[in-house]
Amino acid sequence: MIDLTEEAADTLEPIAIDLTVTDARNLPVGYLVINKVLIQGTCYEKGDFVEVMHTTLGSQAVDFIRLEFIAENSHRQRLLRGVPYTRTRQLKGEMQMKLNEVCLLYYIDQSAESKDPVLVGVDENLVVRKRHLIVTNAPKPDHNPASTSQGGKRHQIKRHGPLVCRWTKKLYFTMRGRTMKINEVAFARMRSSDCSHVGYRVQESKLRGEWRGSQPVRQAPNxxxxxxxxxxxxxxxxxxxxxxxxxxxxxxxxxxxxxxxxxxxxxxxxxxxxxxxxxxxxxxxxxxxxxxxxxxxxxxxxxxxxxxxxxxxxxxxxxxxxxxxxxxxxxxxxxxxxxxxxxxxxxxxxxxxxxxxxxxxxxxxxxxxxxxxxxxxxxxxxxxxxxxxxxxxxxxxxxxPKASHSETGGGGTKPFTSFGQAIAGISSRDDHHNIRALGTFPMPRMPLDASRLVKTITTSSSELYHPSGRRVLSVRELACLQGFPHHHRFVGTRTDIRRQIGNAxxxxxxxxxxxxxxxxxxxxDGLLPMAGGVEDYEGVIRIEDDLPVTGRLVIDLT
Known part of the structure; x- marks a missing residue:
């Protein structure tokens, strides 16, 4: 089960409560994997692209799954699990709503030992029919017969016509108890290497040229x-x-x-x-x-x-x-x-x-x-x-980019840049750092811990003061806290410059x-060798037309 409990009114992406994320190899008690299953006269097996109904992944509707495996218990109850897909019209306006255009859904739990995308489990009574999937990196409406259909034909094509997948939605999350916290989202267009059939591939250079009207110059590394x-x-x-x-x-x-x-x-x-x-x-x-x-x-x-x-x-x-x-x-x-x-x-x-x-x-x-x-x-x-x-x-x-800094350092990172480190090294000769002109507070304030991060600098930053508690910060100190180098100059009144710094x-x-x-x-552009690997949080799955996709995590919706 997935309990869709929303947070307070001002939340980021919809938050799902996930109660059953488990390893796909751990079947429900009493279930065994089988190779095929007959449902309403149709044989289903691993690798089939299957339309399903009344299925969701968190708040996201799931319209199809690429069948990964089938399990059955002694009462002949069957469970199908697979990689989820949705129609683009289900993506809340983040993608064009075109008939029979679908999007692959990768939900990746960064807190799990396995980084493979989540699978969706459905009962056999939620299976509608087999469908044919085309994976292509060609622009719309190429390879989609629905783009030229009209009237009653559109309804028939929606139910039985080929489906076209040009995109993957990737959602990276961590589990906090039973709450899914969304860390990152991506919509990635298929690459030519993702398309198993040559007829559905378009060279990246052609796509780039059609959009920009020019090609990057290939040359020796410089x-x-x-x-x-x-x-x-x-x-x-x-x-x-x-x-x-x-x-x-x-x-x-x-x-x-x-x-x-x-x-x-x-x-x-x-x-x-x-x-x-x-x-x-x-x-x-x-x-x-x-x-x-x-x-x-x-x-x-x-x-x-x-x-x-x-x-x-x-x-x-x-x-x-x-x-x-x-x-x-x-x-x-x-x-x-x-x-x-x-x-x-x-x-x-x-x-x-x-x-x-x-x-x-x-x-x-x-x-x-x-x-x-x-x-x-x-x-x-x-x-x-x-x-x-x-x-x-x-x-x-x-x-x-990977993190360059962390709370304690380690793992190839430095400790967070502290308040004191950021303002160290400022000279009295630097622009906008006339401490005498700033004066001191009539009553000293509570000293601040210069070994910690500063709270967010805004366009006014009126509450932020020097760690000593004796004076306000100079404009140059504010600029350094905002990451400007000492040689970056500013024009205007102190109010003007604080606004410029706070907005940067x-x-x-x-x-x-x-x-x-x-x-x-x-x-x-071929000026550097391709990277030897991918980020460690990315579950990598090759997408094939009518071929299986591997995965280990499951959200069981039965």
């Missing part, structure tokens, strides 16, 4: 090779600074805020800065192509701290949705997005789904962590953000992310 970045909603340049430190060429940026743009020009004089709204840029800009597009649209409407409507809410919402138009305009090979984790709350989730839907509609694979702790990439704050990576048609979807994606964490993305792009 240590000075630089990929290009468009930094949208760039603010004071947090992403540009981190990407620059990672070896990217920041060629375009866009923002409309006057003070932030002054700061940006001071730090990146060689970057073409478009000081305008996203709408004005879409209308006025010419042909632009970069390898990567970063999006940090205004987050205030989605912030958990945003409890009252603002006169800027509509404008900020328009800017957020304008991000989709930017993707169409630039057509990057990869997209990164950073946003407040509040966008995953119930009242805002449709905005997140709108971006995901747009990306998948354009053929982008997308991966996101709904509540990612940036301290695991070196940030000195316990700062949580939604972070997303998307890879365009023909591109491999990267994993997230910490450059030191961006550096970790973009170094990783650079390696992924270089591997894709």
């Amino acid at each position: 240590p000075f090779h630089k990929y290009t970045l468009f930094d949208a909603f760039c603010g004071a340049g947090g992403v540009s600074r981190g990407a620059d430190m990672a070896g990217f060429d920041v060629v375009h940026a866009m923002d409309k805020n006057d003070r932030a743009c002054e700061t940006y020009r001071l730090n990146f004089p060689g970057t073409k800065l478009h000081q305008m709204t996203v709408h004005d840029f879409i209308v006025s800009a010419g042909h632009i192509r970069t390898d990567v597009l970063h999006l940090s649209p205004p987050c205030q409407p989605f912030s958990p701290a945003h409890t009252h409507e603002s006169i800027h809410d509509d404008e900020n919402m328009d800017a957020f949705l304008g991000s989709c138009q930017l993707i169409d305009k630039i057509r990057p090979r990869m997209v990164t997005l950073e946003e407040t984790f509040g966008i995953g709350f119930d009242r805002h989730r449709n905005y997140l789904r709108a971006v995901i839907s747009h990306l998948t509609y354009r053929g982008y694979s997308v991966r996101w962590r709904p509540r990612f702790r940036l301290c695991t990439w070196g940030c000195a704050q316990d700062r949580e953000r939604l972070v997303m990576i998307a890879a365009g048609p023909g591109e491999e979807l990267p994993y997230f 994606f910490p450059p030191n964490t961006v550096k970790v992310l973009y170094r990783h993305l650079k390696k992924c792009l270089m591997r894709e």
